[in-house]
Amino acid sequence: MEEHQERRNGGEKEGGQPSRNSGQTGLEPEEYRIDIFEISHRNWIESLRTAEESTRSQSQWPRIPKVPQMLRGTQDFKKFYEPGLISIGPYHHGKPHLHAGEIIKRLCARKFLADSEQDMDALYTKIQSNIEAVRTCYDMIPTNKYDDEKLARMMLLDGCFLLQFFCGQGNENFLRCHQLFFAELDSFMLENQLPFRVLKLIFEGANFKGPVEKKIKKFVTSTLWPERSTSETELEEDEEPSHLLALLRSTLLGRQPEKKEKSSSCQGGDGRSCCPWKKGQKRGFSRSFRNVKELKVAGIHLQPSGTSFLRDVSFNSYFFYGCMNLPPIIVDDFTKPKFLNIVAYEMCPDAPDDYAVTSYVCFLYELIDHADDVKELRSKHILYNCLGSDEDVAKIFNEIGNGLVDPDAYKEVKTSIQKHYDKRGNTWIAEGLHEHFRSPWTIIAFIAAVLILLLTGFQTYFALPAKPK
Incomplete structure (x- = not known):
């Protein structure tokens, strides 16, 4: 039995060619194999055409995909x-x-x-x-x-x-x-x-x-x-x-921003850095800032945007003072599954290709590392915590953003922040102000000291004897 099996296996040479004992010539099966390839190739081309036609004739009712x-x-x-x-x-x-x-x-x-x-x-x-x-x-x-x-x-x-x-x-x-x-x-x-x-x-x-x-x-x-x-949110x-x-x-x-002409600075008339809502790639950009706490030390402060739309993100730089505007959001038990399903939807072929929510989630993932970052966002009325502890909120955004590929729709905003962050003079001044003027009492004491010095200087000046004419 084994010998018979070996003979069957040995009936074909390497490369699929039959032996002389197989009862077939070497030319016939080679031609047959080429014919099959040509037929399968034609079928393959035809399947591509059929797929294209089916895509064109697809119903106007949008598809509902499954999770990738x-x-x-x-x-x-x-x-x-x-x-x-x-x-x-x-x-x-x-x-x-x-x-x-x-x-x-x-x-x-x-x-x-x-x-x-x-x-x-x-x-x-x-x-x-x-x-x-x-x-x-x-x-x-x-x-x-x-x-x-x-x-x-x-x-x-x-x-x-x-x-x-x-x-x-x-x-x-x-x-x-x-x-x-x-x-x-x-x-x-x-x-x-x-x-x-x-x-x-x-x-x-x-x-x-x-x-x-x-x-x-x-x-x-x-x-x-x-x-x-x-009416206040002005739904589109x-x-x-x-x-x-x-x-x-x-x-x-919210509303899709109007397309603007390409420029090197990508800034609007009010000096605010706009965010290009299009497919982005991580190329040639490396950031050294890490979270909200580090931005604050570098003189970049946070304030709520004019609307609650996720697109309403901007950054302004004024010498040693920077201001980043973020939309206010509520974080509750609905936040994590809501963002996860929208991110899954944006991964699907039939979804909009701007990856807007995915970029926003990745941006918050970069800004929030610890509970202190959540606390700072709460204090600025940007984030409303309905979960309990700030640690829970930080954990949610770390879990949502972990493993996501950032489409980098906020690239221009991040670049502007990085330029402000890289200016060491701004950082030193901001650190000095942050270190020595944390409370209003230190500011009052500083102003009082300056006034005392000025008054002492005036008093000394007028106490000097007048020069003879």
């Missing part, structure tokens, strides 16, 4: 990227630990249909007529488990729940306090999204005033900045978002 593979192996993946109470869409539908959420969704959906005075069959028909476009929004494998009827029912139930949760009233009748928190958290997870067009299809016939975007933005704004109204009326997570991202970032 590079993030799926993290230790806390299930905690921050998978829903804990409510499943939205097909990715996590039917999981055993989410069965309680299905009851909540049905109660909320029934309340929404009653308050909006809409017919469920009519809504189902609208979604059913667009079900092929809905399928293109998700990965093929999870959606293939559901036929058109089941997928349309899922979209209708999940859409009615989301609209009731964000736009309706009386949610406390269905959800307790902790359930409200988890439902909101689950609604902004990347793999737990619904196409925004589905929400518009359901909402357009509702007996509610105003478009769905404004109502959901109002809810998101009150969650992010409780002390500010929607831009193109329709892909889903709720994309809406949350655009609400955090």
Whole structure:
């Protein structure tokens, strides 16, 4: 048996050529092998053309991606990227630990249909007529488990729940306090999204005033900045978002700055360093400053920006005094999963390519090392700590930013800070002021000493005898 196997293995020479005893000539299999290569090559070219055509003919409904593979192996993946109470869409539908959420969704959906005075069959028909476009929004494998009827029912139930949760009233009748928190958290997870067009299809016939975007933005704004109204934040009326997570991202970032002509200093008319919101690369830039505490010693002080939008970051340099403006933010239990899912979304091919939130997270990661840095941000009313200790806040940003590649959208701001930091004269003056004028009492004592010296000098001058004429 072994000899027979050896003979079979020996029937081909090295390189795949058959022996003379194989009953085939050497020329025929070589030609056959070339033909196969040509056929596979043509198929490969054809597959590229087909992929290009399918991309061009893709539905106008944006895709809802899954979390990138590079993030799926993290230790806390299930905690921050998978829903804990409510499943939205097909990715996590039917999981055993989410069965309680299905009851909540049905109660909320029934309340929404009653308050909006809409017919469920009519809504189902609208979604059913667009079900092929809905399928293109998700990965093929999870959606293939559901036929058109089941997928349309899922979209209708999940859409009615989301609209009731964000736009309706009386949610406390269905959800307790902790359930409200988890439902909101689950609604902004990347793999737990619904196409925004589905929400518009359901909402357009509702007996509610105003478009769905404004109502959901109002809810998101009150969650992010409780002390500010929607009008004060001046939400941008831009193109329709892909889903709720994309809406949350655009609400955090605010208005897109106008493109300016390229210049060496990249400064606006008011002297503020602008931030180019485009894809950046780490090239030729090395910083020596490390955190907020070191910036303060170098004479760079912090103050809140005029808005709470993450794009509103700037730096001004005045001789030995520097001022960096940062947007005020609230840090709570919602902060870490919110930023992690937006960062995961920005890693996906269909997301905006400015990497704005990722750059902001990396910037805070550089500024915050220890609890003292958080304390300084709190004292300047830039950071509102709703977690408890400053150590917890520092740990959150260190964990979020650890391992991220900085797109460096704040490169111009960082460069301006570095130039100010590298001027040793500015640093010496700032260190002297910081060391000797920490409290108002030392400043008062210094002013008193200067006044005493001046008065003593005047007194000595006038006490001198007058010169004879």
